[in-house]
Amino acid sequence: MGMTLAEKILAAHTDTQEFKPGDIIKVNVDVALANDITAPVAIQAFKASGLNRVADTGKVVFVLDHFTPNKDIASANQCKMVRDFAREQKITNFFDGGEVGVEHALLPEKGLVLPGDFIIGADSHTCTYGALGAFATGVGSTDLAAAILTGQAWIKVPSTMKFTFNGTLQPWVGGKDLILYLIGDIGVDGGLYHVLEIDGPAVSSLDLSNRLTMSNMAIEAGAKAGIIPADEKTEAYVKVRARRPYTLYESDPDAAYVSRKEYDCANIEPQVAFPHLPENSRGISEVGEVRIDQVVIGSCTNGRIEDLRIAARIMDGRKVARGLRCIVLPATPEIFRNAEDEGLIKIFLDAGAIIGPPTCGPCLGGHMGILARGEKALATTNRNFVGRMGDPKSEVYLSGPAIAAASAITGKISSPQEVLS
C-alpha cells in the first residue's frame, strides 16, 4: 500500500518503523513556534520542568504579533517575559518591534518553514505552512514547551481526506473562496483529527499566497493539517528563501484516503461566511443586503501583498463609504514596504482607509479595531465566532480581499463587479 504525503513526512521524522492511522508516535520537530499569547504559558511550563536548556535554539521561533505594539501593561509584561527568555536562551529567530509580522505570513516569507518539514506551533493557524508541502499543526503551549525541551512532539497518526478542485476559477475567486466553500461543504468539524490534502488543476493555478490562505483555514474544518503538494511554483517560492535543505514529497498513486471529494470551480462564486461560524458560507449572489460598519483587510489569512494589490485595484480612485471604517493591516514589514513602493498605501489613504502596523490586532478582538455592541464587520480574517472582534453582540462576516474592498466602498457586502461597472 502506498503512502500519503503526510505519512511520508511523518515517516521521515520518526524512528517508529511502521505506523498506521490512530497510532501515537514520537516525531522530530523542525520548527517550534509560539507568539506573545502562547509563549508565556510555554515558558512557565518550560521552567516548571526543572530542565533549563532549549534542545536546539535554531528550531525555535517566537513572534510577538498578537497584542503588539503592546496595547496595555499586561500585554507589555507578557512580551517582556518572552523577550527576556529569548535573550537568556539565545533564540535568534525572535521577532519583536519593527521586525514583527503576523507569524504565519512572516515564517514562509523568511524561509523559516520549508517543504517536507514537520512543524508545530502554539497557534492553531500553524497549519498555514501545509501550503508549502509541509506537515504543520497547531498545539498548545505545553506541547510547545515539550518540543523546545526535547526536540520532539507526540502525534496521533491521522488519516487523510482528499479534496480536488477541478475546472477554472470564476472572476474574483481566490484561495479564500475555495476554502470557505470547502468548509461550508464539510462543516467546522468535517475534518476533525484528519489531514486535508488539497490539489487539482484549480489549486495548481493559484500562486503561493492563495494556497497559504487555503491551508491557513484547514483548522476551521477541525483538521490537523491542510497540505497542498509542492510543485514548481512552490519550489520557485522557497528556493530564494531557504537557508537549509528541504524535500518535496508527493502522495503515492495507491495511497489510502478515508474519503475523496471533487469540486467543479465552475460552480464556485466568491464566498462570504455569515456569523458565527466559518461553515456558514454562501455565494455572493445569495448574500442579500447586509450593511456593515467596518472592513478589515489583513491577517495571516489575507494580509499578503497579493491581497493588498487586489484590494487596491478595486479601491483605486474611490472613497470608503461614509460612516464605515476600513482598516488595512499589511501582514509583515516587507509587505508594508512593498505596498508603499507599489503605491498601494497611497491608494488606501486617498480612499480614506486606516493603515495600521503589522499585527493581529482586530482579527482576534485584541486591539486596533474593536467592534461595539450591534456592529457588523466584514473581514478577510479566518474566524467569525461570537465576540471574535469585540462585543459579544457584534457580528463578523468573512470574505476574500476583493469582496472586502468592494464592500468598503459601498458600505454593504458587495461584489467587486458592483463597484467596477
Added chain:
Amino acid sequence: MIFKGRAFLFGDDIDTDAIIPARYLNTSDPEELKKHCMEDADPEFYSMLNKGDIIVAGKNFGCGSSREHAPIAIKAAGVSCVIASSFARIFFRNSFNMGLPIFESDEASGEISQGDVVEVDASSGIITDLTTGKQYESKPIPPFMQKLIEDGGLIEHIRKTGGI
C-alpha cells in the same frame, strides 16, 4: 477518582473564544482567567458555578484557537470535568497535557439535562446521571494519554522519563 457536580449544558461547536475571549488573553493568570470562563456563551456561568460542577456540551467542544488558557480557565473556575460528544483536537491534547479530565460520550451529551447531578468515575469512564439514574460509557482513553495523566501531565512525564 470520582467527579460529582451539577451539569451545565452547552451546544455544539463551543469555540475557545466563547470559553475564554481573546480580549482577556493579555494575562495567563488562572485567577484572572477563571472570572471570564464561558463568558461569551453564558455570561452568568461563573457566578452560578459551584466547585466540582460539570460542563456537558455537544460536538466539537473547544474548536478554534490553540490557547491553553481555555482548559486553564475551566479548571481554575472549579469545573471538575467536561463531557462532550466530541472535542476539537487541540483542546483534546491540551486537556491531557494540563490535567483537565475530559470524557467523550455522544449519548450522555444528548440525554443529560441542565442541573442534573452527574457523577463520573474517571478510571472506568462510566458517567452516571444521578438525577435520572441512567448510566453511560465514555470512549476509552489511549494508553499513552493515560500514562500522561498518571505522570501528572506532559511536563511531569518529561521530568520523569527525560523525554516524551
